[in-house]
Amino acid sequence: MTMHFRRKGENLYIYLSGELDENSVGGLRTDADRLIDENAGLSRAVFNLAGVKFMDSTGIGFLMGRYKKLKAYGMGMYLENPDAGADKILALSGVYTLMPKV
Amino acid sequence: MNEMCLKFLSRSENEIFARNAVAAFALPLNPSLSELSDVKTAVSEAVTNCIVHGYRGGEGWITVACRTEGSKLYIEVSDEGRGIENVEEALAPFYTTLPDEERSGMGFTIMQTFMTEFSVASKAGEGTKVTMCKDFGERAEINAG
DSSP: OOEEEEEEEEEEEEEEEEEEEEHHHHHHHHHHHHHOOOOOSEEEEEEEEEEEEEEEEEHHHHHHHHHHHHTTTTTTEEEEOOHHHHHHHHHHHHHGGGGGGO | EEEEEEEEESSSHHHHHHHHHHHHHHHGGOHHHHHHHHHHHHHHHHHHHIIIIITTSSEEEEEEEEEEEEEEEEEEEEHHHSSSHHHHHHTTTTTTOOOGTTTOOOOHHHHHHHHHHHHHHHHHEEEEEEEEEEETTTTHHHHHH
């Protein structure tokens, strides 16, 4: 699992790639939280999932955790480009009501 | 009919191996990409449960047994861990025993939704066995109208 990011105006774009599961999520939490802390003044974070080739409910838990952290900073969270498999569990879990797909 | 059985330690690095092995075993049944993704996700959920809940991060054996019958793939994922006190409660969407660990509580709901058949048998202190079936023939029947 790799993560890189880009700032553009009020947006923090976070690009995830790899397989998002119990094994990969540990280090990713720390890295994503540090990135959010460093960009706490921005309006929103957009997670780009185009590179995520697999995701299970551990990935949903990861996204929920980041949502809560962003919310505490007053930042919105959005999701971009999930593949069909990720889209299916994101829709089933109802997380799009909290972090809309853009 | 074909069968296979995998037994591996409850380490999260084995999840990718388990779900990809089951997906590879299912290939002769000619699944669609979306069906294969459903199976991989369901296996990943079941194995995660063994690691996170069954053994609570400790080490133990996980067994994944698969069997094909016609257009159906049967999968059994079992551990010899703590077991589930109240299965009915555990099956409820968003229910989790580990809310502080960012658990979504969606694992069983995903298995039930993605697979054709699903059941779970568990006894506190003895372990848990999840039995699932995916029928790859459903698509053909729908197409046939």
